[in-house]
Amino acid sequence: MNNDTDRDNASIVAAVSAGDIRAGARLITRIERGDESIAPLLKALFRLGGKAQIVGVTGPPGAGKSTLISRLVAHWRGLGLRVAVLAIDPSSPFTGGAVLGDRLRMGDHSGDGGVFIRSMASRGQLGGLAKAAGDAITVLDAMPWDVILVETVGVGQNETEIMRHASVVVLLQTPMGGDDIQAAKAGITEIGDIFVVNKGDHPEADRTVRFLQDMISLSHRLHAEKPWHPPVVKTRALNGDGIAELAQQIDRCFAALAANPGFARSRETERIKHRVTELLRHQLDQRLRANGSPWLDACVDPVIARETDPYALADELFQRMAG
Ligand SMILES: Nc1nc2c(ncn2[C@@H]2O[C@H](COP(=O)(O)OP(=O)(O)OP(=O)(O)O)[C@@H](O)[C@H]2O)c(=O)[nH]1
Ligand SMILES: [Mg+2]
Incomplete structure (x- = not known):
C-alpha cells in the first residue's frame, strides 16, 4: 500500500515537473479541498522549483487586475514565454460569479498550451487561504513556467500575506480624486515594487501618478539604502496602453534582484521565513483541532477549580506540542 502511494506520488511529481497541466490542475484542486495527504508531493515539488519569476498583482476590487494580467499574458506569450496565472478569490463562497467572470475575461488564452489560468476559491477557510495559495505556487513553480502571475484583491491581511509569496509585487491603483x-x-506605498495607475483614460490619472511618486519618494528617503526605487506606470488595461512599459519595469525589477545578490537573498530569506512560520501556524492549528479536545477535556477541571489558569494551561500544552 505504502509502496503504491510512493509510486503514485513519484509519477505525479514527474508529470507535474514535466509540465503536465492536468496533473498540476488536479493537485491544485486537492490543495483547495484541504487534502493533507499531498504533503509529501509538496515537499518534493518545492525542491524542484525556484526557477519561475513569480509576480504578484494586487489592488482594490475592480481596479482592473484581471484585465491587466490578461494583457501581460498576451505580451509575454508574444515573446514566446510560458505563463501561469493563479487568481486567488478572496470573496465569500457566495460570489462564485467573480471567479466565473475572471474565467471569461481571461478566456482569450484558452486553448493555448503555453498558458495556464486558474482561480482558487477561498471556501471560507479564513487564514488557510494564504497557505493554500503558497501550496499552489509551489506546484506551479515546479512546472516549466517562465512567469507565474498571482492575482489577489488587496483588501485585508490575508491578501497582503499572499503577496509575500511573490518575488516582485505590482500594486494597482485607480485614479483618485482630490x-x-x-x-x-x-502606508499606501508600503507593499509594491511597481505601482500602476490603471484606467489611465480617467482625467485624474496623471495627478494620481504624481501623488504616488511623491509618496514613494518620501518613504524611499527613509530607506535610502534600498537598491530598488519603485516606479509608477500609467496603464489602460482595456486597450493595452502602458503594458509594454509595465512589462519592462517588471524585467528591470528582476534584473535589479539578479544584480544585487544581497538584496535578492534577503528577500528570499524573508519569504522562506514567512512560509515556514505560516506552515508552523497551520500545523499547530491542525494539531489542536485533531488532538486538542481530549487534552483539554482532561485539563479543564483544575482551571474550573481555579487551581491553575488558562495561561498556564496554554503554556503547558505548548511545551507538550513543541516537545
Ligand atoms: N475605463 C477603463 N476601464 C477598465 C480598464 N481596465 C479595466 N477596466 C474595467 O474595470 C472593470 C474591472 O476590471 P477587472 O479586470 O475585472 O478588475 P479586477 O481588479 O480584476 O477586479 P476583481 O478581481 O473583481 O477585484 C471591468 O469592467 C474592466 O473592463 C481601463 O484601463 N480603463
Ligand atoms: Mg480580477
Whole structure:
C-alpha cells in the first residue's frame, strides 16, 4: 500500500515537473479541498522549483487586475514565454460569479498550451487561504513556467500575506480624486515594487501618478539604502496602453534582484521565513483541532477549580506540542 502511494506520488511529481497541466490542475484542486495527504508531493515539488519569476498583482476590487494580467499574458506569450496565472478569490463562497467572470475575461488564452489560468476559491477557510495559495505556487513553480502571475484583491491581511509569496509585487491603483488623495493612508506605498495607475483614460490619472511618486519618494528617503526605487506606470488595461512599459519595469525589477545578490537573498530569506512560520501556524492549528479536545477535556477541571489558569494551561500544552 505504502509502496503504491510512493509510486503514485513519484509519477505525479514527474508529470507535474514535466509540465503536465492536468496533473498540476488536479493537485491544485486537492490543495483547495484541504487534502493533507499531498504533503509529501509538496515537499518534493518545492525542491524542484525556484526557477519561475513569480509576480504578484494586487489592488482594490475592480481596479482592473484581471484585465491587466490578461494583457501581460498576451505580451509575454508574444515573446514566446510560458505563463501561469493563479487568481486567488478572496470573496465569500457566495460570489462564485467573480471567479466565473475572471474565467471569461481571461478566456482569450484558452486553448493555448503555453498558458495556464486558474482561480482558487477561498471556501471560507479564513487564514488557510494564504497557505493554500503558497501550496499552489509551489506546484506551479515546479512546472516549466517562465512567469507565474498571482492575482489577489488587496483588501485585508490575508491578501497582503499572499503577496509575500511573490518575488516582485505590482500594486494597482485607480485614479483618485482630490478627496481620495487626502484620505489615502501613508502606508499606501508600503507593499509594491511597481505601482500602476490603471484606467489611465480617467482625467485624474496623471495627478494620481504624481501623488504616488511623491509618496514613494518620501518613504524611499527613509530607506535610502534600498537598491530598488519603485516606479509608477500609467496603464489602460482595456486597450493595452502602458503594458509594454509595465512589462519592462517588471524585467528591470528582476534584473535589479539578479544584480544585487544581497538584496535578492534577503528577500528570499524573508519569504522562506514567512512560509515556514505560516506552515508552523497551520500545523499547530491542525494539531489542536485533531488532538486538542481530549487534552483539554482532561485539563479543564483544575482551571474550573481555579487551581491553575488558562495561561498556564496554554503554556503547558505548548511545551507538550513543541516537545
Ligand atoms: N475605463 C477603463 N476601464 C477598465 C480598464 N481596465 C479595466 N477596466 C474595467 O474595470 C472593470 C474591472 O476590471 P477587472 O479586470 O475585472 O478588475 P479586477 O481588479 O480584476 O477586479 P476583481 O478581481 O473583481 O477585484 C471591468 O469592467 C474592466 O473592463 C481601463 O484601463 N480603463
Ligand atoms: Mg480580477
